[in-house]
Structures are given as C-alpha cells and as structure tokens.
Amino acid sequence: MYIEFVLIFLLSLVLIRVVRHYAPKVGLIDVPNGRSSHVSHTPCGAGIGFYLAVAVVLPLFHFESLAAHTWSLLAVFLVFLIGILDDHRDASPRTKFIVLIVSTLFLSFDGLVIDDIGTFFGQPVAFGWFSLSFTLFAVAGFTNALNLIDGLDGLAATVSIVILGTFFIVGYQHDDTFMMILSMAFIAALLAFLVFNWHPASIFMGDSGSLTLGFVISLLAIRSLEYLPTVSVLFIAALPILDTLIVMIRRKLSGRPVFSADRCHMHHILRHFFAEDTRRTVLFLGILQAIYSITGLQLDKEMDEGYLLILFILNLVLLYLSLGAMIRRQKRKC
Incomplete structure (x- = not known):
C-alpha cells in the first residue's frame, strides 16, 4: 500500500493547489462571519482535490476490492457532489438530507446497515424494520457532527486522520482489505491537505471535504x-x-434552538483557553481524540454494551462540566 499512499499524497498536493488557484474564479470562497476563526476571504473546496486524488489512484491498485463495494462508493460520490454544490451556492438542508437518505440506502445495498447495537444489561437491542431509519439517523448525525468541528485550521483533518488511522488498525486486525485501503487513501489525501490547511490556512476543505469525510467515516x-x-x-x-451532544444539550438547557449557530463549540472554548493559539488547540484536540480512539480499541466485543455506555456517558458529563467551567471563566454567552 506504500506506492498508492505516496501517489495519493502527491496527486492531492497537485490537485489542491489547482483548486486553490481557480477557486476564487468560480466562486468557491469562504467569507468570514461572526463565528469564523479567520478574518480574510479564503478559497474553499479543497475536498474536490483530495477526493479526486483518491478516486483516481485507488482503482488502479485495488479495482477488485472496490468493485465489490460499488454501491458504497456511489454513495460517497453522491455526498461529494452535494458538498460541491453546497460550497458553490449553499444547498438547502432539505436537499442535503435527501442525498443522505439516498446514499444511506445505497450503503444498505452493500449490507452496511445497523441491524442491532449489542446487548445492554443482558437485553439485546435490535431494530428490525427500523434498521435503515436508525442507520440514516447515525450517518446523518455523524456527517453533520464532523462538519461542525471544521471550525479551525487543520482541526477536521487532524481529527479525521486519527479516526481513520484507528479504523485502518481495525481493518488490519481483522484482515478487512476494504477498510484498510479506504482509510489509508483518505489519510494520505488529508496529510497533503494539511500542507495547505495548517494554520494559517491558505484553503479550506469546504463541505465537499467535510461532508465526504463524515460520510466515509460513518461507512x-x-x-x-x-x-x-x-x-x-x-x-x-x-x-x-x-x-x-454538548452544544445541543447546552442550547436546550438555555432555552435556545438546539440547531442554532454560536461560538460555543469545544474548539472555540479551548482556543480561547490556549490564548487564541490555533495550532496548540488543534494538537490538543488531536491528542484527545487519539486517547479516545485507543480506549475504543481496548473494549471487548463480549462486554455488555450497557456498562460501556455508562463509561461513554461519564466522559460526556466530565467534558460538559469542564467546558462549562471554562465558559464561566471566559464569561462566554453559551
């Protein structure tokens, strides 16, 4: 896999540079607003470059493995297309949701559907007829969650690299070629993207990148x-x-719409804590994600999911309280 890794990295460098050059001419520009961490107009749409690098190189080396997952790859392509549309002229939430519905349906054609989530306190939890609906909920939820953390230079890419690296390990441990090659390909592409997106960024991935990444990780x-x-x-x-989850809980408790926009995400709070140092904030969050990912690898499939869920909820509560203390100290309105 070393040759394709290097080729994807190099082709991503070239294509992202091309996108950066032409983006302003075709309207792929991110205009800063009150929630932005940048202050100048910045080209976006780097996701076009790194997705195309993966799409061009990977079939040259792993055509048979990819051909066995045609529906899944078509689903990723559809999400990529709606991401481009959103970068160019802001696709409506309804349009994006319809695309996610169709894409999730395509995943199910390849058998990628959440039928059950294990045993909780001795009781198996299966979804039956609602399996596809729950899968859509999970996919749409995570795809948008990754899009929401794309708020600092290098953050979404760094966190995604850690997550993809963990899934590569899972694929390696279980001899799952598809998981390995897909994870490896996007890691290579994102490393190239970070050359341009590390603070101060000269281009953003845009929704063509963040939505695609969120969907690939969901897959x-x-x-x-x-x-x-x-x-x-x-x-x-x-x-x-x-x-x-934390920002939605905080908005609900403060009487605001849970989907309203603000500057109360984890990266906003921590960036202020680190004296507005974007690089330190991103590195800290990357390390935190690595700790979580390593923890996830240690959990045994034979364990009761109920006790594991308690562990996850305890992490949620601890993080909520820690960030809440920072918010009060910063006198931030959240």
Whole structure:
C-alpha cells in the first residue's frame, strides 16, 4: 500500500493547489462571519482535490476490492457532489438530507446497515424494520457532527486522520482489505491537505471535504460494528459526537434552538483557553481524540454494551462540566 499512499499524497498536493488557484474564479470562497476563526476571504473546496486524488489512484491498485463495494462508493460520490454544490451556492438542508437518505440506502445495498447495537444489561437491542431509519439517523448525525468541528485550521483533518488511522488498525486486525485501503487513501489525501490547511490556512476543505469525510467515516464505523462493540465505535469517533451532544444539550438547557449557530463549540472554548493559539488547540484536540480512539480499541466485543455506555456517558458529563467551567471563566454567552 506504500506506492498508492505516496501517489495519493502527491496527486492531492497537485490537485489542491489547482483548486486553490481557480477557486476564487468560480466562486468557491469562504467569507468570514461572526463565528469564523479567520478574518480574510479564503478559497474553499479543497475536498474536490483530495477526493479526486483518491478516486483516481485507488482503482488502479485495488479495482477488485472496490468493485465489490460499488454501491458504497456511489454513495460517497453522491455526498461529494452535494458538498460541491453546497460550497458553490449553499444547498438547502432539505436537499442535503435527501442525498443522505439516498446514499444511506445505497450503503444498505452493500449490507452496511445497523441491524442491532449489542446487548445492554443482558437485553439485546435490535431494530428490525427500523434498521435503515436508525442507520440514516447515525450517518446523518455523524456527517453533520464532523462538519461542525471544521471550525479551525487543520482541526477536521487532524481529527479525521486519527479516526481513520484507528479504523485502518481495525481493518488490519481483522484482515478487512476494504477498510484498510479506504482509510489509508483518505489519510494520505488529508496529510497533503494539511500542507495547505495548517494554520494559517491558505484553503479550506469546504463541505465537499467535510461532508465526504463524515460520510466515509460513518461507512467505516458501520462496517467496524462487525468486529467491535457499538460503544467502542463511539469512542473511536468520539470528539465530533461529544462536541455536538454538548452544544445541543447546552442550547436546550438555555432555552435556545438546539440547531442554532454560536461560538460555543469545544474548539472555540479551548482556543480561547490556549490564548487564541490555533495550532496548540488543534494538537490538543488531536491528542484527545487519539486517547479516545485507543480506549475504543481496548473494549471487548463480549462486554455488555450497557456498562460501556455508562463509561461513554461519564466522559460526556466530565467534558460538559469542564467546558462549562471554562465558559464561566471566559464569561462566554453559551
């Protein structure tokens, strides 16, 4: 896999540079607003470059493995397309949700659907006819959660690399070629992207990147349920999930709409804590995600999911209280 890793990395470097050059001419520009961490107009759409690098190189080396998962790859492609549309002219939430419905349906054609989530306190939890609906809920939830943490230079890419690296290990441990090659390919592409996106960023991945990444990680997470406890997967992809849950809980408790926008995400609070040092904030969150991912790898599939879920909820409560203390100290309105 070394040759394709290097080729994807190099091709991503070239294509992202091309996208950066032409983005302003075709309207792929991120204009800063009150919630932005940047102050100048910045090209976006780097996801176009790193997705195309993966799509071009990977079939040259692993055509048979990819051909066995045609529906899944088509699903990723659809999400990528709606991401481009959103970068260019802001696709409506309804349009994006319809695409996620169709894409999740395509995943089910490849057998990637969440039928059950294990045994909780001795009681098996299966979804039966609602399996596809729950899968859509999980996929849409995580895809948007990853999109929400794309708020600092290098953050979404760094967290995604850690998560993808963990899924690569899972694939390696269980001889799952598809998991390994897909994880490896996007890690290579994201490392190239970080050359341009590390603070101060000269281009953003845009929704063409964040939505695609969120969907790919969701795909890998569902596949990994064959080998891991459900809560283990929650830990492996913990940071986007915990951040989204915490901001939604805080908004609900303060009487605001749970989907309203603000500057109360984990990365906003920690960046202020680190004296507005973006790089230190991203490195800290990357290390925190790595700790969660390593924890997820240690959990045994034979363990009762109920006790594991308590462990995850305790992490949620601890993080909620810690961030709450920082918010009060910063006199931040959240």
